Amino acid sequence: MITPAEYVREIPAHHRLEAGRCKKCRKIYYPARQVCPECQAREFEPLSLPREGKIVTFTVIRVAPSQFSDQAPYAMGIVEVQPGVRLLTQVVDCDLDKIEIGMPVSLEFRKIQEDGEKGVLAYGVKAVPR
Numbered sequence: 001m002i003t004p005a006e007y008v009r010e011i012p013a014h015h016r017l018e019a020g021r022c023k024k025c026r027k028i029y030y031p032a033r034q035v036c037p038e039c040q041a042r043e044f045e046p047l048s049l050p051r052e053g054k055i056v057t058f059t060v061i062r063v064a065p066s067q068f069s070d071q072a073p074y075a076m077g078i079v080e081v082q083p084g085v086r087l088l089t090q091v092v093d094c095d096l097d098k099i100e101i102g103m104p105v106s107l108e109f110r111k112i113q114e115d116g117e118k119g120v121l122a123y124g125v126k127a128v129p130r
C-alpha cells in the first residue's frame, strides 16, 4: 500500500497537469488529445497548466454512478485555470453549501476511485477551495 503522497512522487509526467496545445489553431486541451476537434490537426505541444483557478460553474451530484456511490453527495465543478482553459473536476474538502461560482481553488492530485478487484488506484486532479 502506498500513500497518495508517495504516489504523486512516482507519478509520470503525463499525469501532471500537462495539457496539449494545437500547433495549428493554438487551442489548449486537458487532457491532451491526439486529434484537435477544432481543426483536425494532429500536432500538439505540451503545456503545463497553472495549479490554481476559479470555479466557473458547478453541480452537486446526489445520485452517483455505482462506482462513486460511496462518495455521494459530491460536487463537480468546471474550473478555469487560464482564459479559455477549463477542467471538469470534483470539488472536495469543503461544505457543499459553501461552494460558489468564482471561488478560487487549488488543483491537487487525489484518489479518484479504487478498483477493489485489481487493487488499482486511479488518481486525478480535484479542486480544493482556497
Ligand SMILES: [Zn+2]
Residues within 6 Å of the ligand: 022, 023, 024, 025, 026, 027, 036, 037, 038, 039, 040, 041
Ligand atoms: Zn486545432
